[in-house]
Amino acid sequence: MRTTAARTSGMVLLALAAAACTPGRADISTPGPEGPAASSTLTTDPPPATTTSQAPTDDRRPVILDYSPTVSDLGALALLAAHPDIRLIAVTLPGTGESYCEPGVAHTRGVLVQLDQKDIPVACGPDDPLSGWNAFPTSWRIASNEMELPIAEPNETRSAPDLIVDLVRSSDVPVEIVAVGPLTNVAIALQSAPDMTSNVAGITIMGGAVDIAGNVFRNEVAEWNIWVDPTAAGVVLASGAPVTLVPLNATNHTPTGRIFYDALLAAESTPESSLVSGIWRAAEEQVTNPDGFWFFWDELAAAVLVDSSIVSFETRTLVVDDDLRENKGWTREDPSGTAVRVAVSSNRLAFETLFLETLVGGPVDLGYLEATPAEITYLTEVAAIADETQVAIDDLFEAAAADIDPSQDDDEGFFLLLLTILSQAVDGPLAEQLMGLAALDVPPSLAENHRQYLAALSGLIDSRDEMMAVLEADGTIDAFEQFLEPSTEACLAIQREADVRLLDIDAMCF
Numbered sequence: 051m052r053t054t055a056a057r058t059s060g061m062v063l064l065a066l067a068a069a070a071c072t073p074g075r076a077d078i079s080t081p082g083p084e085g086p087a088a089s090s091t092l093t094t095d096p097p098p099a100t101t102t103s104q105a106p107t108d109d110r111r112p113v114i115l116d117y118s119p120t121v122s123d124l125g126a127l128a129l130l131a132a133h134p135d136i137r138l139i140a141v142t143l144p145g146t147g148e149s150y151c152e153p154g155v156a157h158t159r160g161v162l163v164q165l166d167q168k169d170i171p172v173a174c175g176p177d178d179p180l181s182g183w184n185a186f187p188t189s190w191r192i193a194s195n196e197m198e199l200p201i202a203e204p205n206e207t208r209s210a211p212d213l214i215v216d217l218v219r220s221s222d223v224p225v226e227i228v229a230v231g232p233l234t235n236v237a238i239a240l241q242s243a244p245d246m247t248s249n250v251a252g253i254t255i256m257g258g259a260v261d262i263a264g265n266v267f268r269n270e271v272a273e274w275n276i277w278v279d280p281t282a283a284g285v286v287l288a289s290g291a292p293v294t295l296v297p298l299n300a301t302n303h304t305p306t307g308r309i310f311y312d313a314l315l316a317a318e319s320t321p322e323s324s325l326v327s328g329i330w331r332a333a334e335e336q337v338t339n340p341d342g343f344w345f346f347w348d349e350l351a352a353a354v355l356v357d358s359s360i361v362s363f364e365t366r367t368l369v370v371d372d373d374l375r376e377n378k379g380w381t382r383e384d385p386s387g388t389a390v391r392v393a394v395s396s397n398r399l400a401f402e403t404l405f406l407e408t409l410v411g412g413p414v415d416l417g418y419l420e421a422t423p424a425e426i427t428y429l430t431e432v433a434a435i436a437d438e439t440q441v442a443i444d445d446l447f448e449a450a451a452a453d454i455d456p457s458q459d460d461d462e463g464f465f466l467l468l469l470t471i472l473s474q475a476v477d478g479p480l481a482e483q484l485m486g487l488a489a490l491d492v493p494p495s496l497a498e499n500h501r502q503y504l505a506a507l508s509g510l511i512d513s514r515d516e517m518m519a520v521l522e523a524d525g526t527i528d529a530f531e532q533f534l535e536p537s538t539e540a541c542l543a544i545q546r547e548a549d550v551r552l553l554d555i556d557a558m559c560f
Contacts, residue, residue, distance in 0.1 A: 111137065140171050162202075171205055176235075262297075264277075295381070314406065349401075368384070369381075544558065
């Protein structure tokens, strides 16, 4: 069995040398769910103010959406507003969310007027989390406030938590809540009226990262929505209401990108699809980023409410850490926690089909997401070759580690290990990886990606002596990253092709 140190060291080396790119993970150094928001070009005149306590009863499922007007949140609003089985009875905004209350309410009212749903009440909640001082970056909140969206006058005097309580209590049928921001409003409502859980059909939450990396700056385990108000999240999970958590585990399987963007623009035909396409146009550089830093976070949660078959669930017993500085907002498993239905993966084709068909009100063809047999074979073989390379590198580290003085600190020990095995790794496992890749049958659609990867990997191998000299002279591994960048980028390009084709290949670049 390989030691943990050897395995870790091997993975680090190959992560550097061959672009360790794991699919479907949100980069913790990039904006996570909700931010920053983008601008649109929609305008409208403010309509007369109205006040609504309870929407008319009909056969559709009554839903309260708790959100902030940002790119992903507005996609969730458009989906719920357009779906024929859903009746939005209120839209509430957490004051702790990504939009400040006044502009957020004005924008939400304007959007609802544009979608011909002007009678839906809109209310905002408290500005502070239940405990602590966590908050979204100010730049994100300003960007949300400055979105060029339609505006309308407020139509509700109650606070968001009071509105939630009143509507749930007065509904003839159980109400469903979709919360895609910090859970401050929902937690306050549940604390003030614990009896309302008897008339809550379920609470669907976009938030958390269960057993995977989070996406909050300087916090490896938390997700933004939960991190902003972890105490509120703990209250909601322990409330007794049925909870469905849609964490990064599931949303990481639904990256945005140019292909869906083009399909959205081509199918634009309704107020809802026009709203989303306008927002996407304004945020084009973010939502079509080829590095996959933007995901269908809130849209997926709304879609799960509509059709839960698009995700796979596991029951997890969870708690939310709200008292540990480094791990604040961590949704982790604990025997003392609450049993929660957690979406652990998602069917991207099913989601994108549901989302786009709902927005345009008719059938769409998203067959571009399905890989051909030749593509599947090629991409699977690339992953297998990468896995063989990783095993070989691990073995080199294992053997070299036996000769390293255990009294040395981790950084010094790792540097010596790297110095010891780099030449062997380049001449052995990496050279064999290059030969294995060169022998593959490559489908025409991936030929250029393959050519660039071979060239980059060949260049890395040819620079062995120069890399060794730089490493020995500088004394750190940072100095030779310039040699690694071409192979990193080339590998990421192939990984993205696998992701676009819905292939869940975890070791493409190891």
